Amino acid sequence: MKSLVAIGMFAVCSLVQAQSASWPDKPINMIVGFPAGGPTDLAARTLASGLQSMLGQTVIVENKPGATGTIAAAQVKRANPDGYTVFVSSIGTFVVAPHLLKQVNYDALNDFDYITLPFQAPNVLVTGTARPERTVAEVLAAMKKSPGTLTFASSGVGASDHLSAELLWQQSGTSGLHVPYKGGAPALQDTLGGQVDFFMTNINAVLPQILAGRLHAIAITDQKRSPALPDVPTFAESGVQGMEVAGWQGLVAPSGLSDSVKKKLSDAAIQTMHVPATVKKLEDLGITIVASTPEEFKAFVVRENERWKNLIQTRKITVE
Secondary structure, eight states, X not given: OHHHHHHHHHHHHHHHHHHHHXXXXXXXXXEESSOTTSHHXXXXXXXXXXXXXXXXXXXXXXXXXXXGGHHHHHHHHTSXXXXXXXXXXXXXXXXXXXXXXXXXXXXXTTSEEEEEEEEEEEEEEEEETTOOOOSHHHHHXXXXXXXXXXXXXXXXXXXXXXXXXXXXXXXXXXXXXXXXXXXHHHHHHHHHHTSSSEEEEEHHHHHHHHHTTSXXXXXXXXXXXXXXXXXXXXXXXXXXXXXXXXXXXXXXXXXXXXXXXXXXXXXXXXXXXXXXXXXXXXXXXXXXXXXXXXXXXHHHXXXXXXXXXXXXXXXXXXXX
16 A cells, blocks of 8 residues: 555656656736736736747736735645746735725735746836925925825825835824825825825836926935936935835745746746846836845845834724
8 A cells, every 4th residue: 555655656646756857838827906007007018928939839928906916825725736827916915904994815025936026116206297395305394284185195005105204204203194096196296286295106107207396206215316317316315224126026825836847937037037138127217126036035034024014013004
């Protein structure tokens, strides 16, 4: 009997090894937790195009938005960990929603194999042309003069733009009024129109409006100035420390990938992010290439998880 069990286990292992060696021999499904056209979709389609070239297989991008990417995440968690289902989502899905929503049907740290963090982008604090503030000092002075009244738009509760504003208030001892929208597009439109005072969003989402003079860029949430906006200071330069925030998107798969498939997938994704044409395209948008290894990405997520959990708890941020 023991011999039969051993033979059975050997057969299963041999089959897994054979499947891993031939991977990929059919199309790969890439699930995206957000709508088409946004930064997460940009990450997915950049990766999909590169993976197709590197792996010689079709990569089908499927947008399944809803609940900050958590609906798609729960679906991907249940998929077969064979490398034919992968998932691209954002900071919100992996390290914010688990601390903000009452229930998420996945364990972000344990239900996925982390493949790569392809790129990230700092946020930039902007205001419409009708506002007089042009520096962080002027924004802080305005908030201190009228605590809790200056409005800060966001694409939704718990989004990186919202958390950036909360972090600014915490680090500077000031307060503003959070105005959440259902997405970045309406938040941007109301900032342009002057219906809200400030917006702290991904640099690539507002770079065209800044360069066209329709928005004023005040400071960015990075350790150094962006080549895309070299005249815009960092918050640290402007006197507010601890404001390093990036909006990021990551590629993961259901937990349980074989080592060989995981390596093939991560190697191809990392190579994709080093293609010169891709690098130039993204850097022109103010995006920073990261292309982390699976180990680096997982360690980064663990750090981000702790950071945003602490902020959410300290600031008592809730979904009403």
